Amino acid sequence: MLDDFLLQFFDDQPRRATSLYLLLTGKKTLSVLFAALEHQQLQWLHLYPTLSRPDFQAAIARLQAAHHLEKTDLGMILGGPKAQPANLPTAYQPWMGVHTFSPKFHLAVQMLSEASFHNARYRPVTQDWAIQQQLRQWWQHIDRQTAISELKTLLEVIGDESATVLLSTMIGHDFVGAGQVDDISQIQALAQLIAQLDAGLASSWQALWGGRKALGTKTQYAALQMIQQGATREQVSQRLRLKPSTINEHLLTAAIFGADLPLARLYPATMLTQLNQADAHLNYQPLLEQVPDSDFFQIRLFQILCLQGRWPHGQA
Incomplete structure (x- = not known):
């Protein structure tokens, strides 16, 4: 049953229902992927591409009406004990x-x-x-x-x-x-x-x-390759004729999917020291305030790598 299936994606950490729907149907925006990473649900990307939005919304409404889900300012949380796994396809990637x-x-x-x-x-x-x-x-x-x-x-x-x-x-x-x-x-x-x-x-x-399917686009891989070869984000933006914000999203998406980025060239040494002392569990806005001269890209990359256990703590 759809209700039981969806319920197991929620716990006591607020989860936005729309973000979950987009994950299951295969939307690969940075916000959707980062939320999935936070909730340890990235594996379920594109698991249910045929799920219709009306069916999804109706199931969420039923779960709310039955008090299995509760709405908060930050998203949905469980209204009761954690749901038992409904035999999710563990072999799926x-x-x-x-x-x-x-x-x-x-x-x-x-x-x-x-x-x-x-x-x-x-x-x-x-x-x-x-x-x-x-x-x-x-x-x-x-x-x-x-x-x-x-x-x-x-x-x-x-x-x-x-x-x-x-x-x-x-x-x-x-x-x-x-x-x-x-x-x-x-x-x-x-x-x-x-x-x-x-x-x-x-x-x-x-x-x-035909082999493993690429999770990123050709443009994303081009941006990643340029960065890995020594280009700055500004140079990549100019060469690909894309907005700096688009380049940032491409690189952060690549990081979520496991790509290695040259941190020593993306962060000044003093900023690396500051981030090593920061709390990665904070929202990005407080982190921006704690780390002077940082930008959204640097803070979000720090959070991504911390969630993945790949941030080089203690190194500057």
């Missing part, structure tokens, strides 16, 4: 591209199944022309029996329970499953399978998956 791989995976299974029975007349599980084109290209470069054998191995590796769940979604010759993954157990099963592809298993299916 945003870089897997679970929801973009799903239609390709199901069409590939259907093609292999129908080909095994020499049937060329069937309705494809997806009508997306671009996906069909990708699968035609994939089909030309694989050995069908190898792909079938690899799929059997993948299902064995992920275990009987997950394999059964995944099989229930498949469509093939004289067999009609769901044709997609749309609940937690199905997402978990497909994520487990993708984890095996990421580990190097099943080359045919690796080719179909």
Whole structure:
């Protein structure tokens, strides 16, 4: 049930409902990602891309009416004990591209199944022309029996329970499953399978998956690369013809996703000393006041790295 699913994302730390909705549906703004980092929920980025805003808002309203959630000035908090986990898909990671791989995976299974029975007349599980084109290209470069054998191995590796769940979604010759993954157990099963592809298993299916998905944009990576190569934020702004605020957001987003930034060139030594003595749990405005001459970028980066355990405390 949607209500139980959403409830487990709240605790006694205020959480803005809209920010949670945007996280689950895949919005990657700095504010959404930073809030997710604060609540240790970054893993769930793009977990539920089909969740409609009206359904989400109705569920939040029901939880409030039942006093399971309480509204504060800073966001929603639990109105009672912490909810028990509703079997979140622990194998899931945003870089897997679970929801973009799903239609390709199901069409590939259907093609292999129908080909095994020499049937060329069937309705494809997806009508997306671009996906069909990708699968035609994939089909030309694989050995069908190898792909079938690899799929059997993948299902064995992920275990009987997950394999059964995944099989229930498949469509093939004289067999009609769901044709997609749309609940937690199905997402978990497909994520487990993708984890095996990421580990190097099943080359045919690796080719179909295409590897880890970039979480940032090309412009974000360009800005990060320039900074890492010695450019200043101002120089990056000029070279990419973007506002300084946009460059700051690109770099902070990259940091949230784990990128290393050259702190010695982004902070004067005296500021590093001041930040080492500051409380990273404060909101950024009090920190700005505590650290003279600092800007939002420097304070937010400090907070991000502290939350990740990557701030070099004691070094200046």
